[in-house]
Amino acid sequence: MAGLALGALPAVGRAADAARYPEVEPGKPAGWFTDKLAATRWQAVTVKDEAITPFRDATHYNNFYEFGPGKGDPADNAGSLPTEPWRLVIDGEVDKPGNYALEDFVKPYQLEERIYRLRCVEAWSMVIPWLGFPLADILKRVQPTSKARYVCFETLRDPEHMPGQRSGFALIDWPYVEGLRLDEAMNPLTLMAVGMYGRELPNQNGAPLRLVVPWKYGFKSIKSIVRMSLVAEQPKTTWQGLAPEEYGFYANVNPQVDHPRWTQARERRLPSGLFSPNVRDTLMFNGYAEQVSGLYAGLDLRKNY
């Protein structure tokens, strides 16, 4: 593959990466990201016969309530968030807790490009080429204790740069919290992303470090992570706390279990034109059933939504 060949030559590789996807706005990557990009394993995971969402749409149609409730608010408001330096705390039931500078934390990992479907709980979807490394690799390094059964993640709380956190009418109790069962976190599909479309993550997409869990609704894929805790009890996640009858802990993509306010059987694959609506059937586990259905054997997915 051309990408692999070019990847061996850093300078050439960088020039090619910018052109890997059309109309990608160049970012201002941190030094560590540029260094890692050169050795990326391009297209490590792909989707078959599905078009990748245009970069502009993936970066201007976002739910990131820290920056406001509108779809365009994150792109408008996230630009000023400082993402370097960035620190990440790993604590709880682990043998090797730590408080890392991001560049030190990511040092051991090689970047992979993974093209995943992203299904939002609001019944729209995209296809996005992420750059990151498996969460399992991190967990193996920090060594969960025998008591650890869940991973709990936390987004940055920074009202000064996050206008949504200053809103007096926000229903969310900041910081945003998400969680996975330890075996879900260890699944090879679960990705810690630091980039997309051949560049670093734009701020509105969760820079500098976010989770990507492609078989779950998008809100599980928490953005701008500052803390990961290994815990014994199932964490109380943000959306679950807000509307437990609407958003469960699992939040697996499931066309058979409706959201109380709308059907989950179908989705609008964006961009969806006005007179050529791009509506398709939603797939069980967002099309990743083969890799993940084993995790839920014996679990009633209607009750554990």
Place this chain on the structure above:
Amino acid sequence: MRYPGLRLALFLFGCLLPAWWLYEAMSNQLGPDPGKVLVTRLGLGGLIYLLVGLCMSPLQRMTGWAGWIVVRRQIGLWSFAYILLHLLGYLVFMLGLDIGQLGVELRRRPYIIVGTLGFLGLLMLAVTSNRASQRRLGARWRSLHRLVYAVLGLGLLHFLWIVRSDLGEWTLYAGAGLAVMVMRIPAVWRRLPRFNRKKRNELK
């Protein structure tokens, strides 16, 4: 016909705004999900017309200018028209004209039920908005058209049940709705400031 210019301007504004939105959608200026944006704008537009329409009689009382009442019916009809388009947009862009799914949504989703009731209320007001109906219904016309207050409540409830994470925008509209209702409490109505009288006194 009194104030023909004002009426024509309002009519043109009512027509041109959705036409402009459609143009924006067709020239890819509304992002990757233009259908959703149109449906949202039409719904909010219908609510705004409703709220503005309900400001007309308090404004008339406060200023004494007859023009407010002259345009009230047209504003109400625009509210109906935008909500009709909102509903059609929902059918086409959200449901993809799947009528079977509409049946499911009508049974299962409280916000759809409430929205539909509100639309039926507006429909009733729109078909009885002509002079012939006013004559035929006589005194009952006034009580029938008090239905507009229920429509406002249903519309705001429909909106509240769509909110996911931030009540800011909803609170703004609900506050406006509360204000136009409070102005109608007799004790408040009597105390509304009367700018026209003061002005006339000054002129004397």
